Amino acid sequence: MTATGPRNGTDAVDVVALGESMVAFRPSRPGRLADVPSFERGIGGAESNAACVLAAAGHSVRWVSRVGADGFGDHLVAAIGSWGVDVGAVGRDPDRPTGVYFRTAGDRATDAHEVAYYRAGSAASAMSPDTVDRAALRACRVLHLSGITAALSAGCLRLLRELTAPGPGRPLISFDVNFRPALWRDADGPRVLLELARRADLVFVGDDEARAAWGLRGGRAISDALPEPGTVVVKQGAGGATAFTRDTAASEDGREDRDCLGDGVATHVTAPAVDVVAHVGAGDAFAAGFLSATLRRLPVRDRLRHGHLAAAAALTVPGDLAPPPGRGHADRLAALDDAAWGRLRLGPGWTRTARRADEEGATP
Template sequence: MTANGRTSTAPDVADVVALGESMVTFLPSRPGRLADVPSFDRAIGGAESNVACVLAAAGHSVRWVGRAGADGFGDHLVEAIGGYGVDVRAVRRDPARPTGIYFRTAGDRSTDAHEVAYYRAGSAASAMSVDTMDLDAIRSGRILHLSGITPALSADCLGLTRELTARRPGRPLVSFDVNHRPGLWRDAAHGHGPEVLLELARGADLVFVGDDEARDAWGLDGPEAVRAALPEPELLVVKQGATGATAFHGASGPSGADQVTSVPALRVDVVAAVGAGDAFAAGFLSATLRDLPVRDRLRHGHLMAAAALTVPGDLATPPARDHADRLAALDDTAWGRLRLGPGWTQDGERPGDRTGEGADEEVRTP
C-alpha cells in the first residue's frame, strides 16, 4: 500500500520518473491565424512527458505519472506516450474531468508570431494532489523530474509539488525545470508565480532555468545573479539561448565556492523552435544518469536540443548514444565548428572523425 492508502501500480525502480500534465496538441495544417486554418494534425504536448519520451527513446527506463480524462483524448495521450517506451502504468484516469487540449499556429512559440488556445481549465491533470496520486510510484526513480507548470495548475497541484520538493532523507534526486509560464499564473488564486517557483527551485537538487525567464520572473540578470538567488540546489543550469549554458556545481575546497562550467550552444539550422528546452533537460539528465562530467552533460543537452530544433514538432528522434558521445567528446575547436541541420540524428556520417588538425573550417552534418 502507498502512503495515501492506494495500491502502488509501479513500484519497480526506473531511471527517471516525470510527473506533470500532458495534453493533446492540434498543429495547423498550414500557416496562418487560427481563424483561417482549416484543419489540424493531432499530436501530444507536455513539458514533463516530452522529457520522458526523449529519455525513453534514448534507451532509459522512464515512467510518466499524471492524470488524464477517461475519454478518447486521454486514450490517445496514454497510448502515444507509451508508444515511446515510457511506462504509463501509474497514470490515473479521471471520469469526471476532461483531458486538456490546445491548438497552436505554426509560428515560433518563443516570439509573438504565434497563437495558442488552451482548453485545460478543470482538466484531469489539475486534480493531481497528494491524495489522488501514487506517491510511491512518483518516488520510484533514480531521478524525479518536475516543472514549474504543474504547481500553476491548481492549489492541489502546488501542494503535491511542495510535498515532492521537500527535503527528506531517501528521496530521489529531484530535478526541477522552472518553466515560468506567466499566463498560467495570471489568474491563479493559490500563489504568486515567481515567488512560488523560487521556493520550489530551492527545494530541488538540480534546477534548469533560462536566463530570460529568470529575468522576467525574478529580475535577475546573468547566471551569477541566478546562482546567488538559488544557492541551495547542488547543481544549477542556466540556459542562455543561442549563447550556450552555464552550470554551477559542487564546491571547490574549504571556501565552498562553486565550480562553474560553461558550454557554448551549437550552430543549428532551425526548423522550429519548439521542444528544445525539454530536449536539453532530457540530454542533461541522460548524461547525469551515466555520471558523465558536467561539461559533457551540458553538451548532451545541447545535442538533444539540436535534435528538437531540426524537426517541426516537439519530439525528435535522438541521436544514437555512440554518435552523441563522439560529438560530445570533440575538442573545443571542433565543437565550435560543428553545425547541425535537419536529418543529422539519422546520418551515418561521423563528423567527429573529420575533426582535428587540417579539418575544414566548418564541420557540418549531414
C-alpha cells in the same frame, strides 16, 4: 520503440516525470487560427517530452499524470508509451477531460504565433497527494518536475511541495522552472517557483525567465539566488548554457546518485549552430539530454553538450518531440575538442545521419 505495459507501480526506474501532457494540434499550413482549415494531431507536455527523450536515450522512465477517460486520454497514454515510457501509473479521471491546445505555425519564441489552450479543469489539474501514486513517484533515481505543474491548481502545488520536502529516501529532484505567466492567476507565481527551485537538487532555468520572474540578470546572480541546489543550469538560448555546480556531500541516506554535481565551478558550453525549424520542445529536450548524461556520470561539460545535442534534435523538427541522436554518435560529438565543437552545424535530418553513423561504426 514499443509501449510499456502497466507495472506494479513501485518498480524502481531511472527517472520519473510528473506533469500534464496535452493533445497538440498543429496547423496544416501557416496562417491565423481563424484561417487554418485543418490540423495535425500530436502531443505536448514539458515533463512527458523529457520522459520520451530519456526513454529514447535508453533509460527506464515512468510518466505519472492524470488524463480524462476519453479518446484524447487514450491517445496520450498510447503515444507516450510508444516511446518506451512506463505509463502504468497514469490515472484516468471519469469526470474531467484531457487538455488540448491549438497553435499556429509561427515561431513560439516570438510574438508571431497564436496558442489556444483548453486545459482549465483538466484531469491533470486535479492531481494532488490524494490522487496520484506517491510510491510510483518516489521509486526512481531522479524525479523530474516543472513549474508548470505548480501553476495548475492548489492540489498540484501541494503535491509538488510534498515531493520536494527534505526527508529520507527522497530521490534527486530535478526542477525545470518553466515560468508561464499566463498560467498564474495571481502574483505569487515567481515566489512559489523560487521556493520550489531552492528545494531541488538540480534546477534548469532560462536567463530570460529568471529575469521575467525574479528580476535577476546574469547566470551568477541566478546561481546566487539558488544557494541550495547542487547544480543550477542557466540556459541562454543560442548563446549556450552554464552549469553552476557545488561540491556537496553525499545525501543523508549515503546514496552516491545525489553526489554527482561536479567541482563547484561555473562551466559554460556554447550551443552548436542549428538550422531551426521550430523552437517548441527544445528546453524539455535539453533537460533530458543533461539528465541522461548525469545518470551516466559524465563530466559537467559533456552533460551540457548532451543537453545541446538533444535540444538540436527538437529544434530541427516541427513538433514538440524528436528522437535524440544515438548514444554512440552523441558521445563522439560531445567529446570533440572546442574548435571542432564550435564548427558544428546541425540541420533537419541530422539525427538520422547520426543513427546511420552509429550503425556503421563511423566517426564524426
